[in-house]
Amino acid sequence: MGTTKNHSSTDASRFMEFSLGGESFAVDLLLVKEVITPPEMTPIPKSAAHVSGLINLRGLVLTVIDARKLLGIQPEKATTENAVIIFDLGERLVGVIVDSIQKVLHVPVENVKPVPDADAATPYMKGIIQFDNKLTMLIDPEILLAGTPSAKHRAA
């Protein structure tokens, strides 16, 4: 509880940290609508490889993307920790399957650094979170999921 107090005393942001292939990634907590355990998926024929299928989330149909396939990370066996992060991208809701959800990061702003070298940067990389002697890549899900099929927010 103490740490939370410390974070709140400074200008801090909250991020959701997750792991993919042993690497830690983070997204802005506010972009996350919710996290769920992977539900039953309806595969979409002739869709891209990283598209796992469609799910029904309390009456809403939305697309689920396999982050590993999307990022070209070797796929791992599904574990009990696999979870689907539902991103609320304003216009649409997209589900992304990740290996596991680590925690909610509460870090000061100065700890979020820009991507040091433009060459190494990819468009979806928003920055690097330096926290607890550990580097976590901050991803912009809107750019990452820009080209992916999506379900319209309350499309029905």
Place this chain on the structure above:
Amino acid sequence: MKTMTLKKKLLAAFLFAGLVPVFSAGAYLYWQSSQAIEAEVMTQLSATRTLKANALQSYFKLLKNQTLALAHEEQVKDAFEAFEAGFHNYSREQRLSAIDATVFRKKLEDYYVGNYGAEYKKQNNGKDVDARSLMNLSDNGLALQYAYIADNEQALGSKHLLDSYRKGKSEYHSAHADFHPNMREFLERFELYDIFLIDAATGDIVYTVYKELDFGTSLKNGPYSTSGLGRVFRKAMEVSSPDEAVMEDYSTYTPSYDGPAGFIATPIWVDGQKKGVIAFQISFDKVNSISLEKTGSAKTLETFLVGSDFKMRSDSRMDTTNRNVRASFRNPESGSIQTPAMVRAIGGETIQQVGPNYLKKDAVMSIAPFEVLGNRWAIQTVIDADEAFASLSTMRVAFVVFLLVSGAIISFFAAWFARSLAGALTKVTEGLRVEAEKVATTSVALADLSTKLSEATTEQAASLQETVASIDEISAMISRNADSAGASTRTSETSTLAARKGKEKVELMLESISAIANGNKEIIDQMQKSNREISEIVKVIEEISLKTQVINEIVFQTKLLSFNASVEAARAGEHGKGFAVVAEEVGNLASMSGKAATEITDMLTKSVKRVTEIVDGTKGLMESLIRQSKEKVEQGTSTAHECAQALDEILVNVSSVNEMVREIATASQEQSQGVIEVNKAMSELDQVTQSNSASAMESSHSAGELKFQAEQLNQLIDELRSLVAGELSSQKQTFDSAPRSSGPTAGEPRRSQGNVVPFKSSKPAGKLVSSPVKQSEFKKASGISSDAPSANDPRFEDV
């Protein structure tokens, strides 16, 4: 004769008796005949010789008479006187100068050297003659030789054909013309070689028919004064009676080219004075014609004359090349006949003989002295023995044939008779001999038999001893058997006990093994049970694990809830701040509980794994151990079972062994009984053997005597046989076939070993049975007595 058979003897006797008279008669007859034939041949020969001698004698007598007749002929006297006067006056009458003489000499020399020399050379095998030395001539002689020889146109040897010398006139030539043809005719009629008229006062040969080199020469001082003609001239000059003629034997005569020449001469009496001499050169052709004249058909019969110098006086018919008159004088070496018989005949003997003739060939010859006008010759008539005795050889062949034929006939009959006679005798002898041999053989056989019997009894006795010894051994063995049987009974009882004990032990062992097996089974059961329990534990652990998963699920869900709460809190902004902290704390707790659950799961997994490993390990080990022990138990069981079976069999065998041993014991007792009985029988048998031996001795003795008698008989028969067969060898053969001793008097037994009875057993018979059945051993075996046996056992002495 001793070695001859009777047959041969008889044959010989017959042959002797038959052939001796035949042979002697034949030989005598042959001898007589040969004597007669020889005498006949001799007689014939001497007759022939006498005949020839007479003929030759009459020829020489005729020759003498012719000489005398011519000497007394008036015409011859006239001729002589005319020739003599003409000869002596010739050179004066012709007024011949020294130049003429030289010319004549020259011409004559040509003739001498040329014509005469050539002819001489021809007749004397190329020998030359010094012809010039013969030209010792008076003037008249030279002139007349020139006229009648050199200037004679007739050829050499034919000068007598000139009747008269025509060149110039002279007394001599006219006398020659008057008388020469008559003289020549006379010469030819009487077959003379030449006729000479010689002047008694000067010795000049005033006339010859043939005009050879002697013509005109002087026999007193001329070249031929020493020749035969010269000698006959001198002899004639010494004659005192007008009826006497002289002869000069053959000798070489130079004018006849040194050929032989004989002369007969007689003086020419004129008014009681010997004015001259007439001489004939004898023709040996005439002599030959008489001597060679054949009488009879004998091929080799010949007659010839030989002079006292052993040279031929007439030709031989059988050796014409060497033994003719001319050759004989030219080559006395090969031409003479100087055999001993001839020497004797010249000496005056008349010889008739068979012997080698001059050709070294057997011949029958008759030689006699032959007197010719005061010369001693010999006449020989000879014929080859082969021819002369041809009939004798024929007779000899006939005689031999006769002798052989009669010999064969006599031999045949003699052989037949001798064989039949000898055969009969031999048969009888053979019969006798066979019988005697039979007796001998029988006696020998008898002796052999008794010997064998004796040997047999001895052997029997020995066998008895051996048997007794064997029985003894058997007895010993039987008792040993009985002992062994007892011992084996005991042993078998012990082994039965041992086997039974063994069986009990095996049964105990079997029980133990089955107990072990049961124990193993229980162990297995326990093991299985514990395994089951362990797996139950594992199940519980697994359940725990499952529960832990549920916890994990719950933790996960809790976490998710906390995140969602965080998200909601964040969305709530400042209002949600406190909630956010709570949410985070919840998330943290959830994470911690998740971690714990994970650790629990790990531990459980580990423990399950460990347990499973342990269970699996123990299970495998236990299984293999149990399997092994099971096998071992099974093995032990089967071994124990086999052991039990073997022991059972041992028991059975031991009982049957016991049974057999009992039987053996019984049998041994029976055997023992039997052996005693056998021993008894043996002693009885021994008694019998002893008496057998004695009988054998006696019969052997008798057989010996019989054999002796048979041999004596045999000897007698052999004598008879040798008389008949004449062979000593046959005797040997006969006796070899039947074995016999060296003689009946020899008392030594033939076999010193002595089991044979000698012919005259002077020695104690005890030696005969050298081993009188070792009684002691026998008795020892039978268990009766044990007297030490001796070679002189009294029981054998009376045998």
